[in-house]
Amino acid sequence: MPMPFGFIMKETALTQLHVQNGAKMVEFGGWHMPLQFSNIVNEHMAVRKDVGVFDVSHMGDLLISGSGALKLLERLCTRNISKTKIGSARYTHMLNNEGHIIDDMLITPLGNERFFVVPNAARKDVILNWIKENKRPDEQVEIMDMSDSLCCIAVQGPRSAEIAQDLLDTDVSSMKRWKTRMSSPVWCSSEKEPTVAKWSTAPDFDDVGNPHMAWIMVSRTGYTGEDGFEIIMQNHLGPGAWSTLLKRGATPVGLGARDTLRLEKGYLLSGTDFDNDRSTIETGYEWVVDFSKEFIGKDIMLKQKEEGYSLLCGIKVESKGIPRHGFEVWADEKMVSTVTSGGMSPVLETGIAMAYMPEKYQKEGTKVQLVQRTRKMNGVLVKMPFV
Structure with missing residues (x-):
């Protein structure tokens, strides 16, 4: 889709470094982002077998605070936020009044009635408005949008702990999955930049959002299925961190x-596998729903559980061809669904896809055809993850 006249893409703190390094750049969620640095398959396998680094600074960064913050987030989220310990990131969904997913996100309680919320880039403003719309007059809630002032680098792969340790003064190898810690940036501790050397004591969660102190928040989380860390810091720290990671051998x-x-x-x-049109249980992510509490969209999903629903299923291609978003899915000589996500799996060396299948066609082993005009490829439903 062409951008509106006069549209200017946002840049992360690392964008110019990517351009200088010859990355192929594209628009994504309103941001000027690197599509690839060398070869997509090589980059993919580097993460599976070694370590890769990603600029994910386009993601939203919201600080929700106040005495009414927890109550508001509980009402909006499918997960039970009150059961989440301080310093633990929790993956959750927010639903609209029709029970459809607005966005998925990570929420980390920071203590002192403060919560760090990370929605997707293209949905950040939608989530901001949704939170504001659902805040009740008697609820004391403050919302700080820090998205434009923060940089986030994801370090992912079997060697991620080794590489991430070069940036941080905390022992990342001892961190458990989904845990979050604060750190100071050790890679620039010897530099004399006044914008960097502002810390006199180790930062803690109370320093998140403080523009007068250098702080880093590191979580053992990621979007690749490999071990990894997502490291959030102020923009001025980003280029030094990125350069350090590349010097240490990260791809x-x-x-x-x-x-x-x-x-x-x-x-x-977000925006591809759900786009204000699917509920959490339809995605197969019922594990992020706590039906013991009240939240927007709960009643609709309970009704779906009684009446039945389409389910996001994995499809492995058994012939030549690469499935893409929008391909038709056929079974019993009729169209039953369309592909939401599809592509080539570098590990399996074959095409894979996801599609919402009616109840009759959700069983593993079900044979289907993926069709685009005159192109046809054979596929079979398989359990996810694919690898």
Whole structure:
């Protein structure tokens, strides 16, 4: 889709570095982002076998605080946020009044009635408005949008802990999955930049959002299915961190490989696998729903559980061809669905796809055809993740 006249893409703190390094750049969610640095398959396999680094600074960064923040987030989220410990990131969905997913996100309680929320780039403003619309007059809630002032680098792969340790003064190897810590940036501790050397004590969660102190928040999370870390910092720290990671041997990875990596694991892509049109249980992510509490969209999903629903299923191609978004899915000589996500799996060396299948066609082993005009390829339903 062409951009509106006068549209200016946003740049991350690392965009100019990517351009200088010859990355192929594209528009994504309003941001000027690297699609690939070299070869998508090579970048993909570097993450699976070694370590890769991603610029994911386009993601939203919201700080929700106040005495009414927890109550508001509980009402909006499918997960039970009150059961999430301080310093633990929790993956959740927010639904609209029709029970459809507005966006998926990570929420991390920081203590002192503060919550760090990371929605997708293209949905950040929608989520901001949704939070504001659902805030009740008697609820004390403050919302700080820090998206334009923060940089986020994802370090992913079997060697991610080794490489990430070069940036941080905390022992990342001891961190458990989904845990979050604060750190100071050790890679520039000897530099004399006044914008960097502002910390006098180790930062803690209370420093998140403080423009007068250098802080880093690191979480053992990711979007690749490999071990990894997502490291959020102020923009001025980003270029030094990125350069340090590349010097240590990490492979820079663009959006192209990020998509094939997440597809192999059956991870959802906002705006593609759901777009205000699917509920959480339809995606197969019922594990992120706590039906013991009240939240927007709960009643609709309970009704779906009683009446039945389409389910996002994995399809492995058994013939030549690469399936793409929008391909028709045929079974019993009729069209039964369309592909949401599709592509080539570098690990399996064959095409894979996801599609919402009616109840009759959700069983593993079901044979289907993927069709685009005169192109046809044979496929079979398989359990996800694909690898």
